[in-house]
Amino acid sequence: MKTPKRIEPLIQDGLVDEVIRQLMSGKEATVYVVRCGEEIRCAKVYKEANKRSFRQSVDYTEGRKVKNSRRARAMEKNTRYGRKAKEESWQNAEVDALYRLAAAGVRVPKPYNFHEGVLLMELVTDSEGNAAPRLNDLVLTPELSREYHGILMAQVVRMLCAGTIHGDLSEYNVLVDSAGPVIIDLPQAIDASTNNQACKMLLRDVGNITNFFGRFAPDLMTTEYGMEIWSLYQSSQLRPESPLTGHFKHSEKSVDLNSIMREINDTLKEENARQLARASRLI
Numbered sequence: 072m073k074t075p076k077r078i079e080p081l082i083q084d085g086l087v088d089e090v091i092r093q094l095m096s097g098k099e100a101t102v103y104v105v106r107c108g109e110e111i112r113c114a115k116v117y118k119e120a121n122k123r124s125f126r127q128s129v130d131y132t133e134g135r136k137v138k139n140s141r142r143a144r145a146m147e148k149n150t151r152y153g154r155k156a157k158e159e160s161w162q163n164a165e166v167d168a169l170y171r172l173a174a175a176g177v178r179v180p181k182p183y184n185f186h187e188g189v190l191l192m193e194l195v196t197d198s199e200g201n202a203a204p205r206l207n208d209l210v211l212t213p214e215l216s217r218e219y220h221g222i223l224m225a226q227v228v229r230m231l232c233a234g235t236i237h238g239d240l241s242e243y244n245v246l247v248d249s250a251g252p253v254i255i256d257l258p259q260a261i262d263a264s265t266n267n268q269a270c271k272m273l274l275r276d277v278g279n280i281t282n283f284f285g286r287f288a289p290d291l292m293t294t295e296y297g298m299e300i301w302s303l304y305q306s307s308q309l310r311p312e313s314p315l316t317g318h319f320k321h322s323e324k325s326v327d328l329n330s331i332m333r334e335i336n337d338t339l340k341e342e343n344a345r346q347l348a349r350a351s352r353l354i
Contacts, residue, residue: 077116080187115190165258175233178253198249207242216287222251224296232311236261240276242283295319
């Protein structure tokens with residue numbers, strides 16, 4: 072097929088020899104099957120912000136650190152340079168997450184290179200060497216649903232132990248190869264320790280996966296893996312091999328609403344003070 076313009080620099084630099092075909096086009100990127108020497112890989116070409124249906128949200132970018140102060144100021148002011156820096160930061164988040172999670176033993180595609188806004192990574196295949204199907208394309212038995220659900224809960228635990236939450240995990244962001252589920256699409260991955268939405272994101276990820284498998288194994292719908300995992304994480308008891316039960320004991324203690332409101336008001340005051348201090352530095 073004709074080489075997409077965005078992949079031409081990779082061919083010129085010898086990273087890609089041939090574009091074989093388009094694999095898929097999603098809300099944030101188009102993925103191509105490419106040949107790199109004797110290996111078949113895939114190239115993820117990120118769409119420009121104005122052509123992408125998935126919008127960056129403060130829920131995802133909160134807590135992400137920008138080391139360069141000039142870039143940080145430009146991103147805050149949303150200048151042309153700042154918007155470009157945001158795009159680069161958004162794309163680099165997936166690259167960083169893939170390397171970090173692969174090192175932690177999470178089943179993600181192996182990354183090879185990131186060049187000119189194109190991510191070269193492993194092509195996940197089925198037992199016959201074809202591109203692996205997405206989870207949502209499969210019809211499963213109750214037994215296989217429970218097996219895959221257990222595998223993915225263990226992967227969520229490994230991700231959290233590595234400090235990462237997917238943030239958009241569902242049956243559409245999981246491939247299934249001959250060994251089981253493989254997690255993909257991580258540009259919106261968040262840092263569990265610095266993002267205030269971490270608990271909400273984790274519960275949503277686990278809920279999405281559980282709801283999907285619950286179609287085939289209804290007994291999974293009564294489990295509470297999300298709260299169990301988060302509780303273990305908060306109490307510093309979560310380990311990559313932590314056994315899970317799917318049960319969580321909710322606290323029956325009465326809630327002190329006045330105390331909660333005081334904490335919220337104190338937090339708002341601190342944030343306002345930070346905003347004023349930041350604004351004074353930019354003047």
